[in-house]
Each structure stands twice: as structure tokens, then as C-alpha cells.
Amino acid sequence: xxxxxxxxxxxxxxxxxxxxxxxxxxxxxxxxxxxxxxxxxxxxxxxxxxxxxxxxxxxxxxxxxxxxxxxxxxxxxxxxxxxxxxxxxxxxxxxxxxxxxxxxxxxxxxxxxxxxxxxxxxxxxxxxxxxxxxxxxxxxxxxxxxxxxxxxxxxxxxx
Amino acid sequence: xxxxxxxxxxxxxxxxxxxxxxxxxxxxxxxxxxxxxxxxxxxxxxxxxxxxxxxxxxxxxxxxxxxxxxxxxxxxxxxxxxxxxxxxxxxxxxxxxxxxxxxxxxxxxxxxxxxxxxxxxxxxxxxxxxxxxxxxxxxxxxxxxxxxxxxxxxxxxxxxxxxxxxxxxxxxxxxxxxxxxxxxxxxxxxx
Numbered sequence: 001x002x003x004x005x006x007x008x009x010x011x012x013x014x015x016x017x018x019x020x021x022x023x024x025x026x027x028x029x030x031x032x033x034x035x036x037x038x039x040x041x042x043x044x045x046x047x048x049x050x051x052x053x054x055x056x057x058x059x060x061x062x063x064x065x066x067x068x069x070x071x072x073x074x075x076x077x078x079x080x081x082x083x084x085x086x087x088x089x090x091x092x093x094x095x096x097x098x099x100x101x102x103x104x105x106x107x108x109x110x111x112x113x114x115x116x117x118x119x120x121x122x123x124x125x126x127x128x129x130x131x132x133x134x135x136x137x138x139x140x141x142x143x144x145x146x147x148x149x150x151x152x153x154x155x156x157x158x159x
Numbered sequence: 160x161x162x163x164x165x166x167x168x169x170x171x172x173x174x175x176x177x178x179x180x181x182x183x184x185x186x187x188x189x190x191x192x193x194x195x196x197x198x199x200x201x202x203x204x205x206x207x208x209x210x211x212x213x214x215x216x217x218x219x220x221x222x223x224x225x226x227x228x229x230x231x232x233x234x235x236x237x238x239x240x241x242x243x244x245x246x247x248x249x250x251x252x253x254x255x256x257x258x259x260x261x262x263x264x265x266x267x268x269x270x271x272x273x274x275x276x277x278x279x280x281x282x283x284x285x286x287x288x289x290x291x292x293x294x295x296x297x298x299x300x301x302x303x304x305x306x307x308x309x310x311x312x313x314x315x316x317x318x319x320x321x322x323x324x325x326x327x328x329x330x331x332x333x334x335x336x337x338x339x340x341x342x343x344x345x346x347x348x349x350x
Binding site for chain 2: 017018020021024025027028031032034035036049051052053054055056057058060063116118119121122123124125126127128130131134137138139141142143144145146147148149151154155
């Protein structure tokens with residue numbers, strides 16, 4: 001009997017966690033590389049519709065973002081109608097033109113023709129406000145636009 | 160007797176790394192930005208209605224219930240691409256088109272205009288769906304012609320151009336674009 005006693009007393013060997021930091025670092029580096037920091041705090045509901053015939057928006061510094069959607073739950077005091085957000089604040093339709101001109105002035109002259117407006121419109125928005133924004137853009141000759149979407153099959157684009 | 164050197168305790172390294180990891184996890188938006196590129200018409204540039212033959216015009220209407228009407232009949236979204244392609248590629252007077260050469264549809268892709276009308280109450284998602292299908296129709300036709308002429312798809316050419324920026328590739332792209340110019344007109348909204 002005494003023969004086995006020793007085996008009962010001995011602890012299980014501890015699992016080495018020395019490689020844990022390596023694994024975590026690997027994940028960390030992946031996320032650091034893949035991260036695109038949000039440019040703005042989006043104050044409107046902004047679930048983009050899906051599309052599959054898309055083109056990538058390159059040259060991030062030449063993209064002007066216009067968000068359209070209903071105010072998100074924190075900003076319900078503004079109302080329930082779809083609104084426009086430029087930079088970090090809710091704006092009105094009249095602010096679109098100055099916004100574009102301002103962005104244009106901040107860009108080097110030879111790059112101005114490559115400026116592109118990215119319309120980030122919530123999918124539950126109606127076309128009326130989108131069309132109003134487009135009309136403003138036409139008036140200031142900001143003709144290159146991009147309907148920013150998520151990747152996906154359009155046949156599943158239901159509300 | 161050999162003494163082992165004291166090792167630095169690396170146990171907290173994992174904690175620090177986790178902290179950073181969680182920070183990046185939260186701030187990450189992995190989706191790269193992509194979307195449908197469009198070019199708006201310059202201001203005060205309406206279609207010269209009088210010059211367009213009816214056969215060269217495909218009217219797509221989106222009503223407030225998000226229904227798609229093509230030439231006054233309600234159609235499904237899944238049919239839209241095929242209808243648009245048949246219309247553009249009909250080519251009664253076009254030597255590279257492979258369409259039916261129907262007498263009621265477009266003469267030439269260069270003449271074919273798709274008019275997209277929407278209502279103020281149309282949903283944005285319905286509108287994007289239609290835009291997506293129309294872009295898809297043009298893209299498929301362009302890919303086909305590009306395969307025939309240059310033995311490489313239009314998408315592939317575009318990718319090459321964005322990487323190398325060669326003039327030769329740009330000219331090829333231009334050739335294809337001229338064969339199937341995207342002519343989507345968006346009329347003013349109806350109330």
C-alpha cells in the first residue's frame with residue numbers, strides 16, 4: 001500500500017501560461033493593423049444598405065462624409081425625422097454647400113477634382129432627403145458621389 | 160552548485176496585452192468603405208426630351224411602396240438586371256451587341272438611356288437595390304466585351320489600372336466604357 005501513497009500526494013503539473021502573451025499579442029497586432037479608427041461620432045442611426053456591385057473608396061483623405069438618418073437613441077430630443085450630419089454635428093440642408101466648399105478649400109488644388117462625397121445613408125431613410133442633398137451637391141459641382149454600402153446580396157435587403 | 164538567475168515575472172504581460180487588445184477590439188471598424196460610385200449630372204442639365212426616341216428609353220419607376228415599375232408594369236427586383244441588359248444590349252444598329260435586335264428596344268448602347276424615377280417616400284434601400292442591379296447589368300456587359308477584345312475582364316483591367324496606372328490600360332478601359340456608356344438619368348422626384 002505504501003507504494004502508492006506518493007502518487008496520491010503529488011500535484012498535477014501546472015499548465016504553462018508562458019505562451020499566452022504571445023497569442024494575445026498576435027491578436028493584438030492583427031486588430032491594430034486591421035483597425036480603421038472612426039472619423040466621426042455618428043449621431044444618427046446609420047445602418048447602411050447592402051449591395052454587391054460596389055467599388056472600394058480609396059484615398060480616405062479625399063472622401064467627404066455626409067451621414068443621413070434618424071437621430072440615434074441618445075439624440076432623440078432632436079426629433080424622429082431623418083436628419084443630416086456633417087462632421088460632428090447635426091446640420092440642416094443649407095449647411096451642405098458651405099461644408100463642401102470648406103472641405104474643398106482645405107484640399108490641395110490639384111486634388112480637388114478627385115474629391116468624392118460619400119453618402120452614408122441609413123437604409124430606412126426615404127429618398128426625399130437624399131435627393132435634396134444630391135441637389136445641393138449638384139449646385140456646388142460636387143458631382144462625384146458614392147452611396148456607401150455594406151457588402152451583401154441585394155435580394156436580402158429587406159427592411 | 161549552480162544558482163539559477165532570477166527571471167523577470169512575465170505573468171502580467173498577458174494582462175497588459177489583453178487591455179490593449181480590448182481597446183483595439185472596441186475601436187475597430189473592420190469594414191473597408193465601399194459603395195456604388197455615381198456621377199451626378201451638372202446643375203441645370205435636363206434631358207433634352209424631344210431628342211429621345213421612346214424605344215431608347217427604359218423608364219424605371221419606384222413608388223412609395225418600393226415597388227418597381229418598368230415601362231408601366233410592376234416587376235420583381237430579381238428580373239431587373241436581365242431586363243436592363245436586354246434593353247441596353249438590344250442593339251438594332253450595333254455590331255458588337257448580342258441582343259435580340261427587337262424593334263421596340265434600344266438602337267445602340269450609346270443611345271440607350273435608363274431613366275430612374277423615384278418618389279419622395281421611396282425607401283433608400285429599394286433605391287440602392289435598383290442602382291445596384293443597373294450597375295450590375297452594365298458591368299456584366301462590359302466584362303463580356305472586355306473578355307472578347309482583350310481576353311481579360313473589365314474588373315481585372317480596373318484592378319490593374321489602380322495598381323499600375325498605365326496609360327495603355329486606361330485606353331482599354333475607355334474603349335469598353337465607350338462601348339457601353341452608363342446612361343442612367345435620374346429625373347426630379349415626384350411628390
